[in-house]
Amino acid sequence: MPGEHSSKQYDTDLETIRSKVLAMGGLVENQFQDAISCFRTGNVAQAEQVIKADENVNNLEVSLDDACSHLIVKRQPAANDLRTVMATIKVITDLERIGDESTKIARAAKSITERGVTTINHYETIRVMSISASNMLHDALDAFARLDGKQAIRLIAQDELVDHEFRSIMRTLITFMMEDPRTISGALDTLWVAKAIERIGDHAKNIAEYVIYIVEGKDIRHTDYAASQLEDRTTN
Amino acid sequence: MPGEHSSKQYDTDLETIRSKVLAMGGLVENQFQDAISCFRTGNVAQAEQVIKADENVNNLEVSLDDACSHLIVKRQPAANDLRTVMATIKVITDLERIGDESTKIARAAKSITERGVTTINHYETIRVMSISASNMLHDALDAFARLDGKQAIRLIAQDELVDHEFRSIMRTLITFMMEDPRTISGALDTLWVAKAIERIGDHAKNIAEYVIYIVEGKDIRHTDYAASQLEDRTTN
Numbered sequence: 001m002p003g004e005h006s007s008k009q010y011d012t013d014l015e016t017i018r019s020k021v022l023a024m025g026g027l028v029e030n031q032f033q034d035a036i037s038c039f040r041t042g043n044v045a046q047a048e049q050v051i052k053a054d055e056n057v058n059n060l061e062v063s064l065d066d067a068c069s070h071l072i073v074k075r076q077p078a079a080n081d082l083r084t085v086m087a088t089i090k091v092i093t094d095l096e097r098i099g100d101e102s103t104k105i106a107r108a109a110k111s112i113t114e115r116g117v118t119t120i121n122h123y124e125t126i127r128v129m130s131i132s133a134s135n136m137l138h139d140a141l142d143a144f145a146r147l148d149g150k151q152a153i154r155l156i157a158q159d160e161l162v163d164h165e166f167r168s169i170m171r172t173l174i175t176f177m178m179e180d181p182r183t184i185s186g187a188l189d190t191l192w193v194a195k196a197i198e199r200i201g202d203h204a205k206n207i208a209e210y211v212i213y214i215v216e217g218k219d220i221r222h223t224d225y226a227a228s229q230l231e232d233r234t235t236n
Numbered sequence: 237m238p239g240e241h242s243s244k245q246y247d248t249d250l251e252t253i254r255s256k257v258l259a260m261g262g263l264v265e266n267q268f269q270d271a272i273s274c275f276r277t278g279n280v281a282q283a284e285q286v287i288k289a290d291e292n293v294n295n296l297e298v299s300l301d302d303a304c305s306h307l308i309v310k311r312q313p314a315a316n317d318l319r320t321v322m323a324t325i326k327v328i329t330d331l332e333r334i335g336d337e338s339t340k341i342a343r344a345a346k347s348i349t350e351r352g353v354t355t356i357n358h359y360e361t362i363r364v365m366s367i368s369a370s371n372m373l374h375d376a377l378d379a380f381a382r383l384d385g386k387q388a389i390r391l392i393a394q395d396e397l398v399d400h401e402f403r404s405i406m407r408t409l410i411t412f413m414m415e416d417p418r419t420i421s422g423a424l425d426t427l428w429v430a431k432a433i434e435r436i437g438d439h440a441k442n443i444a445e446y447v448i449y450i451v452e453g454k455d456i457r458h459t460d461y462a463a464s465q466l467e468d469r470t471t472n
Contacts, residue, residue, distance in 0.1 A: 058458035066455070069318055076312045082305055093329065174424065178417045184410055219302070222294035
């Protein structure tokens with residue numbers, strides 16, 4: 001909301017934080033991509049790198065939360081400006097959780113390889129879903145970078161697609177398990193990976209909701225706001 | 237931190253928010269208990285009530301977040317006081333997520349009953365774990381109410397117990413599934429319930445970490461602080 005607040009210094013400080021949050025976003029995006037790549041290739045060394053990289057993400061969460069608090073105390077922002085800081089704090093939490101979920105995927109990949117369950121590679125089962133979630137995350141960070149409410153609204157609708165893909169994966173894996181009970185352990189590992197990907201979609205959706213909160217001042221969590229906006233545009 | 241801040245009005249406003257957060261905590265505690273009870277009895281009407289009650293929890297999240305923002309803008313708290321508000325905002329997020337997880341348990345209970353999968357009741361499988369998580373949640377809310385850092389430290393250690401129980405449940409369910417593939421669907425429902433309970437334990441742990449942040453001013457997320465404190469007390 002340019003021109004609506006008093007302090008230029010506030011703008012500068014906020015921009016510094018925002019660019020660090022975006023850097024954190026880049027880190028977790030890589031973490032997620034690499035984790036999926038480990039699941040595909042069974043590369044244990046890469047899996048360990050993903051797990052190790054989570055420390056950086058965790059440290060960023062703590063230091064960025066701290067920077068947001070400092071900003072509030074030092075600049076005492078008005079309601080309008082505070083909204084952006086509050087939403088940014090929430091975005092940071094979601095990014096950290098995406099890091100956690102990526103770590104879970106990497107751990108699953110590592111454990112599958114180490115147990116030597118090489119009979120079935122379930123990468124194909126989760127491929128489409130992981131691309132969808134990866135696009136969602138990318139778009140969410142992009143919407144946050146450009147404070148693009150319309151992009152945020154579009155991507156919220158995509159979360160249903162990811163949820164749908166998750167349910168379809170579950171049915172596929174159940175069929176596998178029933179046909180050959182020896183595949184149960186491997187199928188469950190894949191199920192946890194799919195669950196982690198579904199959660200990453202949820203977190204991307206949360207980030208999009210905070211973008212709308214920043215841009216439009218509307219708290220649309222737990223509402224059908226995004227769907228209704230999309231309908232408006234289709235019918236008009 | 238009595239005496240360290242300037243405004244009496246700030247204290248009053250903060251206490252109002254804190255008591256509402258505790259009321260929200262009471263709500264999600266009931267939601268969790270009721271969800272487990274549905275899983276035990278297969279009571280669909282009660283499951284629907286749990287799902288319905290989540291609306292109240294969601295509304296509380298939005299209105300309490302808003303109250304925290306108002307408090308900051310109106311009272312412009314110093315760093316010390318702001319810490320409590322920030323931690324309270326994070327606690328609110330965790331409580332809302334516990335509501336979500338309880339809803340998932342209720343949905344699973346409903347779907348099991350409606351599909352008529354009455355051959356095995358897996359309540360016994362998850363009973364001990366659900367009691368552990370329930371105690372953790374209760375203690376976390378208690379520590380938040382009394383700002384009791386010691387209680388918070390004790391309960392953080394319990395999260396490992398819940399994680400351990402989760403892994404043991406997973407092994408039990410895999411055995412079930414391998415022995416009789418017809419039980420796979422029902423076992424997976426139970427696995428999701430167990431996962432939701434494990435997540436509730438995580439959220440209770442998060443709340444405990446925020447209590448320590450309020451009381452001691454230390455951000456102990458992603459550290460072994462709680463474990464080291466417990467060791468100190470054992471060896472001294």
